[in-house]
Amino acid sequence: MTATAMNHFTVLTDDVETTVRFYREVIGLAQGPRPPLGFPGAWLYAGNQAVLHVVGGRQRSELRAGVIDHMAFSATGLAAAIAALDAKGIAHQCRQQTGSGVWQVFFHDPNGAKVELDFAPDEPAPR
Numbered sequence: 001m002t003a004t005a006m007n008h009f010t011v012l013t014d015d016v017e018t019t020v021r022f023y024r025e026v027i028g029l030a031q032g033p034r035p036p037l038g039f040p041g042a043w044l045y046a047g048n049q050a051v052l053h054v055v056g057g058r059q060r061s062e063l064r065a066g067v068i069d070h071m072a073f074s075a076t077g078l079a080a081a082i083a084a085l086d087a088k089g090i091a092h093q094c095r096q097q098t099g100s101g102v103w104q105v106f107f108h109d110p111n112g113a114k115v116e117l118d119f120a121p122d123e124p125a126p127r
Contacts, residue, residue, distance in 0.1 A: 008043075008051050009071045012063050013111045016040050016056035022110050023052060026084065027073060027117070046073070063111060070106070070114035078103050078123040094126055 013019040020042045023029045029044035029052060040056035052071075075081060078094075085092045085107060092107040101121030108114055 006051075008049075008053050009068075010053040010055055011109065011111055011113050012055050012058055014056070014058055014060045014063065015110065016042055016054055018110050019054050019056075020044065023054075026088065026090065027115070028075075070116050072116035072118055075117040075119055076123075078105070078119040079126055081105060081117055081119070082126045096121070096125075 011019060020031055023044050024031065029046055031042055032045040032050060034041065034043040034050075042054045043050040044052040044054065051073075082092070082094060082105065085105070090107050092105055094103065094105045096103055103119035103121065103123055103126075105117045105119070106114060
């Protein structure tokens with residue numbers, strides 16, 4: 001067996017609506033088709049690929065961090081992304097990766113999951 005691509009990440013939440021809104025408004029994912037799985041949740045898409053599964057129906061006290069540190073998305077529009085995070089009051093860290101020059105922006109979703117957005121090295125530096 002050989003893995004050929006990353007399929008999706010799953011985020012657990014006690015508030016599906018807020019989590020979906022966050023990933024739509026901040027990351028630009030689109031809510032799309034999801035099979036009737038028998039528990040609350042949503043599938044969020046980048047293009048035609050469901051890249052993030054949101055699973056609800058748990059109490060906040062049942063949510064805990066696992067061994068995965070963060071999820072990363074390729075993105076465009078570094079300055080606009082920083083402005084949107086600032087406008088929403090979302091704390092973030094922006095740095096340029098040594099060697100590759102890729103811009104990385106890190107922040108947390110409403111459930112505490114760490115998110116990374118990666119931007120091309122030729123994007124203008126944020127102010």
